[in-house]
Amino acid sequence: MGLNLERLRVLHAVASTGSVVGAAAVLHVTTSAVSQQLARLERETGQELSERQGRGLRLTPAGLLLAGHAAELLAHAERVEASLAEHRGVVAGPLRVAAFATAARGLLPQVLRELRARHAGLEVGLAELEPHEALPLLRRGELDVAVVQDWAADPLAVGEGLGRRELLEDRFDVAVPADHWASGRPSVEVGELAGEEWISWSRGQICHDWLLGTFRGLGVEPRVAHTASEHSTQFALVAAGLGIAVVPRLGREAVPDGVRMVAITPVAVRRVFAVWRLATSPRPAIGAALTALDQAAATLQP
Incomplete structure (x- = not known):
């Protein structure tokens, strides 16, 4: 047969x-x-x-x-x-990469520029996908490398057959209106924000999950007044005095007038890492992509 x-x-x-x-x-x-x-x-x-x-x-x-x-x-x-x-030793051919939104904006442009400059025969395509969308495609061979995220209290299980490369830890800050009581402070304790109204990311996104998990751990149900998945919308709502928001640093847009960023203590971070199929590890293109991701991430570490 x-x-x-x-x-x-x-x-x-x-x-x-x-x-x-x-x-x-x-x-x-x-x-x-x-x-x-x-x-x-x-x-x-x-x-x-x-x-x-x-x-x-x-x-x-x-x-x-x-x-x-x-x-x-x-x-x-x-x-x-x-x-x-x-064996051929040439970095060439198609390379399909996915990254969640803020990594696609804050990390991947530098990576793609570097790969294009160094490897003319490499054809790189980027798709903006959340981890729950990217990982199934990666396992099925529709993607070659995925840049994903998690946080320590809720680790992302990537499963067998996939390699994982830590890239960086990305801090969250809290965005508050300019006239907010915390706007002039360098940092604020999480517990001090328990009574605030929040402008949150959409349900299922990591900052939303962090918000719920953190305050529920303190025995408090956070008051989510509004949800938005774009930084610009969140900032506009904060500037209008309609609440405060947790915003990661990676890929952060310019902070508008009327909004102040305040550090959170204890430090709140998400972990950003690259994932690929172990079977493809010998491919020079995979090695080149991981090297470029490492180098770009190193320039963003605090």
């Missing part, structure tokens, strides 16, 4: 996304093309690999078994390709 690697890739995509539609989106093909490849794979194996379930389908036990082996075979093929690229 000869198994076609591309058809195994289709089966793996169906297994990892849970549907033909999801696999088609991942592979950038039509749903009919996915179905045809599955049918051909069934003929090659002589076994039913999928069965109808309502309007969709699910993998049979044989399909799940083969999908598990497909993941191993695809990872092995990727390691072979990476080893060949290492």
Whole structure:
């Protein structure tokens, strides 16, 4: 029995996304093309690999078994390709990078400029994605490197098969109106802010989670008056005297008139790190990207 690697890739995509539609989106093909490849794979194996379930389908036990082996075979093929690229020793080809919003703004422009200047044959593309969006794409091979974040009380689990490189620790400050009682102080204790009205990031974003987790740890439910995912909107609301906001330093926009930044004690930080598939580690392009990220991050450390 000869198994076609591309058809195994289709089966793996169906297994990892849970549907033909999801696999088609991942592979950038039509749903009919996915179905045809599955049918051909069934003929090659002589076994039913999928069965109808309502309007969709699910993998049979044989399909799940083969999908598990497909993941191993695809990872092995990727390691072979990476080893060949290492042997060639040229930093070239496509490199797909993702980063969360403030890293995309505050870190990646310097990284991309450096990679372009040093490696003319490298074709780098950047996508702005939050960690929960980037990691599944990275595992499926749609991305090569992801810049993600977490904070110590809520570490991000990256899972097996992925490498992790610490880049920097990024501090949070509190943005207050110019006439706020804390505006002239160099720092403020977290507990002193317990009674404030907050302008928070959207639910699920790290600063929002930090706000809830920190104050609930003090036995206080923070009063979130407004939510906004853009620095400029948060600053405008703060300047209007409608509340205060936690704002990270990385990628921070210019602070407008009417807003003052005050340090928080104990120091509040998020951890920023790069993640990639270990199977691709030998690729010179991966090494070049990690080196450029390290160098750019070093210029931003306090």
